[in-house]
Amino acid sequence: MPRIEMLTLANHAEVQNGLMYLSGAEWDTLTRDIPNGAQPPPQHLGIGVSVVVGWTETNERHMLHLWIEDEDGRPGLLDVNAEIEVGRPVGKVHGTDSRAPFAINGILTFPKAGHYAICAQVGDEARLKYPFRVVDRPIPNQPG
Secondary structure (H helix, E strand, C coil), X not given: CXXXXXXXXXXXXXXXXXXXXXXXXXXXEEEEEEECCCCCCCEEEEEEEEEXXXXXXCCCEEEEEEEEEECCCCEEEEEEEEEEECCCCCCCCCCCCEEEXXXXXXXXXXCCXXXXXXXXEECXXXXXXXXXXXXXXXXXXXXX
């Protein structure tokens, strides 16, 4: 069964030619400056995932599911399903694992400050959570 090797938050994440590029990765606190009485602003974020696929599971499609849960375990802010498939390149040593990097970027509005988690699941079993928090920093309204 494939397994999730890495799950992270970043300012930006992308995959090019089988390599994952992360900018501003591994943060666990998102601080929002919010004027008094204003609505929370949308936030740009990237998610990077690396799935390890065993030798006997290559050349097959595997379902990757990503979602964000709030501190009560309720999903809803993000829900993404993707198919991943890894082939066996010529010359790969028999029995070795392969990696399937996956990246997604988006703009989300977190409804309130608090604790959240990005969750990833591949297949029916392999699951990983990456907890983070959203903190609001009130800023006074500017006169004028």
